[in-house]
Amino acid sequence: MPQKIYKLTIRDFAKLFGADQKLIPKECGDLIDKFDFRYRKINQSERDQIILSVLRRLDSGELSKSGKKNKIRWERGWSENLEDFTKNNYDISRLVPLYLKPNQPMRFCGDYIMPLDSRFEVNWYTIFRIWFFSEYLKDSSFIYEFGCGTGYNLPILAKLYPEKKLHGLDWVEASRDIVNKLAKRYNWNMEGRLFDMFSPDEKLIIKDNGAILTMDALEQLGENYKIFLDYLLKKFPLICAHMEPLVELYDQDNLFDYLAIKFHKKRGYLGNFLTSLKKMESENKIRIIKIKKVALGNLYHDAYCFVVWRPNPRI
Numbered sequence: 001m002p003q004k005i006y007k008l009t010i011r012d013f014a015k016l017f018g019a020d021q022k023l024i025p026k027e028c029g030d031l032i033d034k035f036d037f038r039y040r041k042i043n044q045s046e047r048d049q050i051i052l053s054v055l056r057r058l059d060s061g062e063l064s065k066s067g068k069k070n071k072i073r074w075e076r077g078w079s080e081n082l083e084d085f086t087k088n089n090y091d092i093s094r095l096v097p098l099y100l101k102p103n104q105p106m107r108f109c110g111d112y113i114m115p116l117d118s119r120f121e122v123n124w125y126t127i128f129r130i131w132f133f134s135e136y137l138k139d140s141s142f143i144y145e146f147g148c149g150t151g152y153n154l155p156i157l158a159k160l161y162p163e164k165k166l167h168g169l170d171w172v173e174a175s176r177d178i179v180n181k182l183a184k185r186y187n188w189n190m191e192g193r194l195f196d197m198f199s200p201d202e203k204l205i206i207k208d209n210g211a212i213l214t215m216d217a218l219e220q221l222g223e224n225y226k227i228f229l230d231y232l233l234k235k236f237p238l239i240c241a242h243m244e245p246l247v248e249l250y251d252q253d254n255l256f257d258y259l260a261i262k263f264h265k266k267r268g269y270l271g272n273f274l275t276s277l278k279k280m281e282s283e284n285k286i287r288i289i290k291i292k293k294v295a296l297g298n299l300y301h302d303a304y305c306f307v308v309w310r311p312n313p314r315i
Contacts, residue, residue: 147217
């Protein structure tokens, strides 16, 4: 008997975003219609095998740990992207991070699914970013993306907001070079700069009406995120938008979530960031605008969760 095929609709996207379907940008709706978001549900036998493969991976000793000591790995990875990008006539599709892997089961609403299209996650991520940037960065005049990696997010920002000055910041030289090549090749209003979130540069000026953006970048700070968080608070940005794996949003009594917690801790990803933000809010230092557990992720965890906040006015 043929398996039933399902498809993500604009209603599903709105629910995943925690947004009003009527307020989803038309560009997102057009792309949802254009891309193939069909999938099938995983049966019990397949689910058992997926869980077994995840557990084996966790026990393999092959997973690298986040942190300052891991810089060499990122230098190598982003240098590969830079070389590929340059060799292929500055083709933006070459900037897709290598961790966006095709042809794998994905996490969706508490279970696993198998996409029919190999570009399912890449296409999902494109739509998510258009919505996320449109929703939370529109009122800013300057956007600072910390941990910008391959620069993959900046072309979307440049097309959405050609009038805004974009800053791509990363601790790897190849990342800075990619951003500056994008600016030169496409005449975009952006610049790359070296910046180490483990040791923030106090000389960097966050201009008035500047927005802060991180996209699975704070995860690399592990438990050492407080220095950067304090740095952001001192810089008094207009808004801070973070798409990150947020460990506090998982349910420890749920097997599906527990596997993601195990992966999160094995990789040494972002510590109790939400807990720190909530404490700062209780001290009247900031206002949290939105926290959302986005119930879609790769094979291992939910990397598209987000939190948005802003500093309270200075007295």
